[in-house]
Amino acid sequence: MKRLTIFVAVVAALAGIVTITLPAPGQADGEAVAPFVTEIPDGYRDWSWISSAHEAGSLNSLGAVLGNDVAIKAYREGKLPFPDGAIIAALHYHYVASDENNKVFGQAQSFVPGAPSNVQFMVKDSKKYAATGGWGFGHFQDGKHGDAVFMKSCFPCHEKAKGSDLVFTHYAP
Amino acid sequence: MKRLTIFVAVVAALAGIVTITLPAPGQADGEAVAPFVTEIPDGYRDWSWISSAHEAGSLNSLGAVLGNDVAIKAYREGKLPFPDGAIIAALHYHYVASDENNKVFGQAQSFVPGAPSNVQFMVKDSKKYAATGGWGFGHFQDGKHGDAVFMKSCFPCHEKAKGSDLVFTHYAP
16 A cells, blocks of 8 residues: 555656646747746847937936847848847946046036946847747846746837837937 | 259259158158047947946037947956057937837937937057057047047046046946
């Protein structure tokens, strides 16, 4: 009786493992697919500059938008939609006055990036992210990605920029 | 007498040419050396992003500061003074409100680069630009460099940033 109990327990445990590791419908190669970007793209800090923006109000940020080679090429050629492989990074910092610069200018006029607040990404993969317009959205704070509930807020907002393939930022010449 | 006059005139003319084409002391290969940067460095628009800044007041600009590989390496390693070969580019644009973004946000908060106003460079060459702290300064508007009188204003201002090798911009992490 004891042996049978152990056998049943082992079978149940194995079944559990199998259930856990089986890929969900639509997943490729058993890899878990989140509906958003969960890993920071390699080398993004070296990418070319697309533009910068200051958001006042509660965001109060100064940001730079960078693009990998695929994104930069598409921007410069004015090609829409962006091709698969394009990645756009938005680096956001607290918007702070530069006392150092103001001293040189002799007046309060200079605003620069303070501490980093977050880094956001848009990764174009029309198959993987078909449900969100072909773009995977990513939001990272201190290296950790936003949770599933927060990440659901990206697409509805970016969808308003349908005319530019969900991308708000224009290329600064 | 006529022949002698012509001979003297030819000699004088040749002497004049020689005087004009002889390099000034300190010039290499007879090339004219301006005390500032007269050519836009190749490929600067692809360089990595160092930081951005908004200057309010009469400048009313939104700018991005980019660096070539030598400059970026020095920034990341915190090495001062910058080594020869380092080039820093400052791309300035008119600071404008983005009606497009504000519509999405539902409030006036977004400021982006408008039309380009100028591009400025700092080129490190401790020998060529010894008289201006080892940096050659460049200012280009519509592809044309600033005149000699205007260019004299760069160094006295940048000299105030002696502690950071005449460079105002800090690297945004």
